Amino acid sequence: MDIKKGIPVSSGVAIGEAFLLDHEGYRIPKRFISNHPKAVEREKERYRDAVEKAICELQDIEEKNQGNKDIAILFMGHRFIIEDPGIQEEIIEKIESFYYTAEYAVSHTMHKHSYKLKSLPNDYHSKRSIDLEDIENRLLKHLLGGQRENLCNLKNPVILVAKDLTPSETVILPQDRILAFITEIGGRTSHTAIVARTKGIPAVVGVNAATSQIRTGDIVIVDGGKGIVIIDPEPSALEKYRLQQKKEQVRQEKLKTLLNLPVETIDGYTITLRANIEEPTEVKIAMKNGATGIGLYRTEFIYVNEIDPQEETHLSAYKTALKDLKGNKLIIRTLDFGADKNFGLEDFVGEKNPFLGCRSIRLCFEKPDLFKKQLRAILRASSLGDVEIMFPMISSLEELLRAKGILEEVKQDLSKENISYNKNIKVGMMVEIPSVAITADLLVKEVDFFSIGTNDLIQYTLAVDRINERVAPLYKPAHPAIFRLIKRVVDIAKENHVKVSMCGEMSAESHYLVPLMGLGLREFSLSSSIILNAKEMIRKITMRRAKQIAQNLLNCITHEEALEYLDKELG
Amino acid sequence: MEAHAKTTVRWKAGLHIRPATYIVKLLQKYPCEIKIIKDNSICNAKSVIQIISLGAECGANLTIEAKGEESDRAVEALKTFFDEYEDVEDMLW
Numbered sequence: 001m002d003i004k005k006g007i008p009v010s011s012g013v014a015i016g017e018a019f020l021l022d023h024e025g026y027r028i029p030k031r032f033i034s035n036h037p038k039a040v041e042r043e044k045e046r047y048r049d050a051v052e053k054a055i056c057e058l059q060d061i062e063e064k065n066q067g068n069k070d071i072a073i074l075f076m077g078h079r080f081i082i083e084d085p086g087i088q089e090e091i092i093e094k095i096e097s098f099y100y101t102a103e104y105a106v107s108h109t110m111h112k113h114s115y116k117l118k119s120l121p122n123d124y125h126s127k128r129s130i131d132l133e134d135i136e137n138r139l140l141k142h143l144l145g146g147q148r149e150n151l152c153n154l155k156n157p158v159i160l161v162a163k164d165l166t167p168s169e170t171v172i173l174p175q176d177r178i179l180a181f182i183t184e185i186g187g188r189t190s191h192t193a194i195v196a197r198t199k200g201i202p203a204v205v206g207v208n209a210a211t212s213q214i215r216t217g218d219i220v221i222v223d224g225g226k227g228i229v230i231i232d233p234e235p236s237a238l239e240k241y242r243l244q245q246k247k248e249q250v251r252q253e254k255l256k257t258l259l260n261l262p263v264e265t266i267d268g269y270t271i272t273l274r275a276n277i278e279e280p281t282e283v284k285i286a287m288k289n290g291a292t293g294i295g296l297y298r299t300e301f302i303y304v305n306e307i308d309p310q311e312e313t314h315l316s317a318y319k320t321a322l323k324d325l326k327g328n329k330l331i332i333r334t335l336d337f338g339a340d341k342n343f344g345l346e347d348f349v350g351e352k353n354p355f356l357g358c359r360s361i362r363l364c365f366e367k368p369d370l371f372k373k374q375l376r377a378i379l380r381a382s383s384l385g386d387v388e389i390m391f392p393m394i395s396s397l398e399e400l401l402r403a404k405g406i407l408e409e410v411k412q413d414l415s416k417e418n419i420s421y422n423k424n425i426k427v428g429m430m431v432e433i434p435s436v437a438i439t440a441d442l443l444v445k446e447v448d449f450f451s452i453g454t455n456d457l458i459q460y461t462l463a464v465d466r467i468n469e470r471v472a473p474l475y476k477p478a479h480p481a482i483f484r485l486i487k488r489v490v491d492i493a494k495e496n497h498v499k500v501s502m503c504g505e506m507s508a509e510s511h512y513l514v515p516l517m518g519l520g521l522r523e524f525s526l527s528s529s530i531i532l533n534a535k536e537m538i539r540k541i542t543m544r545r546a547k548q549i550a551q552n553l554l555n556c557i558t559h560e561e562a563l564e565y566l567d568k569e570l571g
Numbered sequence: 572m573e574a575h576a577k578t579t580v581r582w583k584a585g586l587h588i589r590p591a592t593y594i595v596k597l598l599q600k601y602p603c604e605i606k607i608i609k610d611n612s613i614c615n616a617k618s619v620i621q622i623i624s625l626g627a628e629c630g631a632n633l634t635i636e637a638k639g640e641e642s643d644r645a646v647e648a649l650k651t652f653f654d655e656y657e658d659v660e661d662m663l664w
Contacts, residue, residue, distance in 0.1 A: 073589055073592050073593060074588065074592070076592050077589065077595075077619050080596075080618075080619040084619065084620050086615075086618060086620065087620060113620055113624065116624050117623065117624065120624075121628075122626055122628045125587060125623065125626050125628075128587050128588055131588050
């Protein structure tokens with residue numbers, strides 16, 4: 001038995017067999033095909049097919065970037081490597097002689113070359129191994145895209161162990177067969193964590209050496225609430241956790257009884273709880289968990305399969321969401337690509353500091369055509385339901401005005417084309433950069449609502465990379481600076497009669513929810529899986545007490561003191 | 572027909588994927604076989620992966636060797652590239 005500690009990111013207990021997603025650094029498990037000549041031929045054909053698709057895609061990128069030859073040439077380089085007869089021979093050889101699956105053959109070959117580059121003494125060359133990883137991912141995307149058979153062929157539910165999961169990977173996982181996630185990298189607000197919480201799958205991230213110490217087939221216990229991973233547990237531990245699992249089931253049943261009760265405090269203050277979603281199909285899950293609308297639709301997933309999705313692709317996603325919402329509000333956040341969710345988009349190659357780089361609204365300004373397609377689709381959707389639009393990563397009044405200006409242009413285009421849309425669509429912005437929290441009084445007059453995004457607000461205020469496990473302990477939501485910033489934004493919004501809500505993960509933790517209510521927040525957008533938990537908390541407290549707690553919290557001078565106080569008050 | 576020449580890597584970031592891609596693109600139109608040699612490593616100058624795997628840093632001395640049709644012109648073109656190409660990474664550094 002071996003007990004490891006990580007960062008608890010999604011509660012719940014899971015007991016089951018481990019499945020290693022990237023043993024030895026491979027994203028793809030070592031799998032074999034049968035040695036039948038037909039199977040070999042079919043596998044080679046799958047590989048050739050993926051090569052062809054990857055080449056088309058790269059040529060497309062080259063063409064689109066003709067204006068920027070430094071970018072275009074890089075992707076031509078990727079294409080040359082995929083077309084390289086030597087590389088192709090190596091991969092085919094692995095399929096023909098070792099009966100590797102095409103995925104594993106690609107992965108194995110690219111890793112070999114990547115390793116060679118990494119071992120070069122020149123720092124610059126070794127960093128360029130990222131190009132080979134990108135090429136590998138591109139080929140794998142096309143190989144997995146069609147059938148995704150590796151993971152989908154899982155017969156039994158498993159506990160997934162990986163170095164890290166990219167957004168595109170979490171999308172292809174057969175979620176009904178994932179009992180829990182364990183990853184080596186990441187923090188509370190990393191992508192894996194968010195997905196896990198949305199789906200209610202237990203997860204522990206930041207588990208040191210997980211992929212080298214856990215083998216596929218090992219029996220593992222995951223305690224997502226405490227951040228504990230037990231490998232090869234003793235019978236006494238198994239028994240203890242089975243009991244805890246049962247208790248948790250009972251609790252979930254009890255929470256379900258809250259479904260039809262109003263979300264209000266003992267003294268009658270109503271709170272609105274909406275859900276955060278990443279895919280339109282999650283609206284159903286959200287409504288089942290008692291959400292009254294979607295407070296944050298992260299639209300990045302529309303870009304998973306296409307780098308530049310068309311207006312109709314957007315529109316059909318929004319229509320799907322609206323259909324299941326039955327008249328409830330849908331707040332659509334415009335493209336927020338960047339840093340931890342870039343889906344291998346070409347624009348991020350080579351950014352040394354992507355969290356401070358050309359992400360999100362900045363990228364949209366750089367690519368107005370891409371941005372306008374989404375705005376058109378959102379406006380068109382606004383004639384079909386209660387749709388609001390939200391701009392992410394605004395860092396100044398100028399940016400807000402610029403985004404609104406582009407929206408205005410798109411509105412006029414639609415009017416000219418006689419396409420209907422809601423002319424009074426509400427426009428809001430995320431408050432997630434300290435500069436706009438500080439100057440909220442300047443921006444408040446230009447919006448219909450603020451939505452405080454705590455994940456980035458904390459990261460930028462405290463200068464802590466939220467996916468870097470080495471600094472994860474410095475990511476402190478209860479830091480006095482954070483509460484002061486939030487209070488300022490809420491106060492300014494109220495003075496100006498502008499709505500303010502919170503969509504960050506901070507409100508997902510029940511002991512933060514109460515003081516946030518006390519600061520004046522009445523609308524929250526949360527992961528679906530914890531809406532009922534929040535409801536239970538809200539129904540147990542008075543607003544009077546929440547205000548007291550908020551006041552006392554503002555007087556705490558350190559994160560630790562604040563945590564201690566909250567623990568004492570709320571347990 | 573055979574031809575050869577000597578040249579030096581002038582770019583701060585070394586002979587990485589961007590110049591390597593230009594080289595492969597440039598050499599596509601020449602039918603000859605052409606190699607780049609650094610110390611004891613030899614690579615096919617028409618393969619990006621092989622070129623970048625040389626790990627040629629700024630200041631590295633290279634030998635170019637070509638065999639076959641239009642060897643002299645290919646070597647000449649490649650040498651000119653090494654002399655004249657301005658690397659974008661240099662501007663970033």
